[in-house]
Amino acid sequence: xxxxxxxxxxxxxxxxxxxxxxxxxxxxxxxxxxxxxxxxxxxxxxxxxxxxxxxxxxxxxxxxxxxxxxxxxxxxxxxxxxxxxxxxxxxxxxxxxxxxxxxxxxxxxxxxxxxxxxxxxxxxxxxxxxxxxxxxxxxxxxxxxxxxxxxxxxxxxxxxxxxxxxxxxxxxxxxxxxxxxxxxxxxxxxxxxxxxxxxxxxxxxxxxxxxxxxxxxxxxxxxxxxxxxxxxxxxxxxxxxxxxxxxxxxxxxxxxxxxxxxxxxxxxxxxxxxxxxxxxxxxxxxxxxxxxxxxxxxxxxxxxxxxxxxxxxxxxx
Amino acid sequence: xxxxxxxxxxxxxxxxxxxxxxxxxxxxxxxxxxxxxxxxxxxxxxxxxxxxxxxxxxxxxxxxxxxxxxxxxxxxxxxxxxxxxxxxxxxxxxxxxxxxxxxxxxxxxxxxxxxxxxxxxxxxxxxxxxxxxxxxxxxxxxxxxxxxxxxxxxxxxxxxxxxxxxxxxxxxxxxxxxxxxxxxxxxxxxxxxxxxxxxxxxxxxxxxxxxxxxxxxxxxxxxxxxxxxxxxxxxxxxxxxxxxxxxxxxxxxxxxxxxxxxxxxxxxxxxxxxxxxxxxxxxxxxxxxxxxxxxxxxxxxxxxxx
Numbered sequence: 001x002x003x004x005x006x007x008x009x010x011x012x013x014x015x016x017x018x019x020x021x022x023x024x025x026x027x028x029x030x031x032x033x034x035x036x037x038x039x040x041x042x043x044x045x046x047x048x049x050x051x052x053x054x055x056x057x058x059x060x061x062x063x064x065x066x067x068x069x070x071x072x073x074x075x076x077x078x079x080x081x082x083x084x085x086x087x088x089x090x091x092x093x094x095x096x097x098x099x100x101x102x103x104x105x106x107x108x109x110x111x112x113x114x115x116x117x118x119x120x121x122x123x124x125x126x127x128x129x130x131x132x133x134x135x136x137x138x139x140x141x142x143x144x145x146x147x148x149x150x151x152x153x154x155x156x157x158x159x160x161x162x163x164x165x166x167x168x169x170x171x172x173x174x175x176x177x178x179x180x181x182x183x184x185x186x187x188x189x190x191x192x193x194x195x196x197x198x199x200x201x202x203x204x205x206x207x208x209x210x211x212x213x214x215x216x217x218x219x220x221x222x223x224x225x226x227x228x229x230x231x232x233x234x235x236x237x238x239x240x241x242x243x244x245x246x247x248x249x250x251x252x253x254x255x256x257x258x259x260x261x262x263x264x265x266x267x268x269x270x271x272x273x274x275x276x277x278x279x280x281x282x283x284x285x286x287x288x289x290x291x292x293x294x295x296x297x298x299x300x301x302x303x304x305x306x307x308x309x310x311x312x313x314x315x316x317x
Numbered sequence: 318x319x320x321x322x323x324x325x326x327x328x329x330x331x332x333x334x335x336x337x338x339x340x341x342x343x344x345x346x347x348x349x350x351x352x353x354x355x356x357x358x359x360x361x362x363x364x365x366x367x368x369x370x371x372x373x374x375x376x377x378x379x380x381x382x383x384x385x386x387x388x389x390x391x392x393x394x395x396x397x398x399x400x401x402x403x404x405x406x407x408x409x410x411x412x413x414x415x416x417x418x419x420x421x422x423x424x425x426x427x428x429x430x431x432x433x434x435x436x437x438x439x440x441x442x443x444x445x446x447x448x449x450x451x452x453x454x455x456x457x458x459x460x461x462x463x464x465x466x467x468x469x470x471x472x473x474x475x476x477x478x479x480x481x482x483x484x485x486x487x488x489x490x491x492x493x494x495x496x497x498x499x500x501x502x503x504x505x506x507x508x509x510x511x512x513x514x515x516x517x518x519x520x521x522x523x524x525x526x527x528x529x530x531x532x533x534x535x536x537x538x539x540x541x542x543x544x545x546x547x548x549x550x551x552x553x554x555x556x557x558x559x560x561x562x563x564x565x566x567x568x569x570x571x572x573x574x575x576x577x578x579x580x581x582x583x584x585x586x587x588x589x590x591x592x593x594x595x596x597x598x599x600x601x602x603x604x605x606x607x608x609x610x611x612x613x614x615x616x617x618x619x620x621x622x623x
Contacts, residue, residue: 003532027439028438028442029438029439029442029444029447030438030444030446031436032434032435032437032438032442033434033438033439033450035430035431035435036431036432036433036434036435036494036498037435037450037492039427039431039487039490039491040453040457040491040494040495042466042487043469043488043489043490043491043492044457044460044491044492045488046463046468046472047468047469047472048468049466050468050471050472051467051468052465054468054471093586094333111362114355114358114359114362117355118352118355118359119351119352119356120581122356122359122360122363123359125359125360125363126359126360126362126363126365128363129362129363129364129366129367130366130531131605131606132366132367132370132602133366133367133369133370134605135368135598135601135602135605135606136369136598136601136602137551137552137570137597137598137601138552138554138570139552139554139570139573139574139594139597140373140573140594140595140597140598141369141588143573143577143591143593143594144369144370144373144591144594145369146396146577147372147376147585147587147590147591148369148372150393150585150587152385153384153385153389153587155372155389158388158389170556190366190369193366194366215421247459247461250461251461251462251463253462253463253555254554254555256556257558258554258574261574261577261578262581272463273461273462273463273555274468276463276467277462277463277466277467277559278464279467280467280470281470281559286467286471289467290467290468293463293464293465293467293468294464296461296463296464297460297461297464297465300459300460300464301460302460303458304455304459307459308452308455308456308459310456311499312448312451312452312456315451315502
């Protein structure tokens with residue numbers, strides 16, 4: 001709010017001089033915001049409102065055929081949250097999300113350190129390959145990985161057989177829940193590491209060399225330099241990236257859905273988004289789907305708060 | 318920075334070697350070995366990350382019969398574009414391409430117009446409700462499609478707008494506008510209002526000052542935001558899956574999925590499927606390389622600068 005070039009700043013700041021021009025009518029900014037607000041209200045606002053309303057209503061077949069819905073309070077929540085299938089899905093989603101976020105972060109930091117430590121030419125090669133992976137459209141990535149993991153002619157099974165694991169010949173990765181989630185993790189980590197690596201690398205370039213040199217002269221080893229100097233100095237980047245990764249890894253509906261196409265056991269591999277899809281689109285239980293959606297939205301807003309606060313600070317600066 | 322490195326590097330190299338004691342030479346040798354090792358690890362990591370993209374392109378150029386052989390061949394043995402011909406002629410690719418292009422075009426134009434006006438408002442004016450708007454924008458950009466798509470489906474179906482370009486474009490615009498407002502805000506704030514004022518002192522009207530002075534300076538920001546919106550709309554899968562259920566209105570990501578499913582019915586022809594994937598991925602990779610630096614810094618700039 002203390003920004004200098006402020007068109008509508010109160011003329012108090014320059015009491016003697018006349019204001020350079022008439023104060024703009026206060027309606028201008030609202031007019032400029034109108035289209036953006038309107039489209040967000042239609043596309044996001046109304047659906048959220050509908051969801052909140054529906055989650056408190058009976059929404060069965062009768063309502064599908066035009067009967068006015070009846071208010072049932074928290075019945076839908078009680079029904080859905082009393083369902084142990086939901087809790088299985090929630091547990092699975094949280095474990096999957098945290099595991100993916102931490103693996104992604106660990107590998108991403110490793111790649112960023114490699115970029116910092118290697119020759120500029122090697123660094124450029126590494127950056128280009130990261131960008132290529134990052135640029136791949138999600139559906140195309142999952143499709144390529146499905147082929148790499150294909151049980152008949154996939155490269156991964158071939159490679160495992162070459163290194164002596166002959167039992168992997170014809171192994172179907174997507175048939176069991178555990179190896180299904182292993183494949184999903186490989187894909188999601190592969191897709192997410194580039195963002196983490198490039199962001200952390202950008203943070204690393206901000207760490208002054210003098211500080212590291214001084215620590216080295218004082219006798220600190222590489223591990224000590226990393227944990228005592230580097231990590232504290234890039235902590236802001238690390239926490240933001242971890243937070244974004246956790247939020248993004250909660251919304252992996254599409255990847256899971258595409259992998260399930262190959263004949264995976266759906267009930268045992270559903271995550272939160274897939275559960276909502278199945279409830280709503282599959283079983284037409286819109287009230288139940290709305291209740292679970294509210295849970296997902298609330299979780300996202302709660303998790304996003306630290307990130308949003310950081311950005312707001314930037315806005316105020 | 319690099320100039321300094323070069324000069325210091327030369328100075329170290331010019332040091333007379335014989336005057337150095339033996340342990341220092343051994344240490345230097347070990348350091349060099351370590352650097353080689355790190356370089357090798359880095360190249361292996363680069364190869365792992367690039368391989369799926371490489372493999373997609375190579376396979377798309379290889380006839381299916383060769384892809385089914387026992388040992389995969391890791392370079393194009395007998396490259397041909399027959400897979401691409403089969404995909405373009407033998408499937409609903411043209412109609413999916415038309416669908417994707419229309420939705421993307423409508424979305425990009427709407428996003429740019431709406432987000433630009435909003436960015437102008439929040440970076441050039443201080444007004445009541447500004448902080449609430451910024452807060453709403455930041456939260457809305459985080460909302461997952463998974464938490465909204467059932468309601469969006471019901472909304473469009475009640476309005477009779479399932480399977481319509483406009484319906485899905487409205488949803489895309491609403492989802493993409495928030496981040497674009499945030500991105501453009503930085504660009505608009507980067508053009509000092511004094512420039513515009515100086516032009517007005519020199520006799521231009523406010524509108525002319527804006528179009529002649531400020532707007533050209535914003536072009537890079539608008540291009541970056543436009544490419545960002547393009548990538549989002551072009552790649553989107555989740556919302557499209559729900560609100561475009563008809564086969565005739567599939568976008569490219571939906572089409573790729575059903576192309577693979579159709580191929581799976583007769584033992585997947587991976588050559589054709591990879592050609593299909595390449596067709597979708599290529600324009601995206603090109604556009605992505607244009608915009609990526611801006612996107613990285615947009616997401617974490619506050620954190621990097623501290």
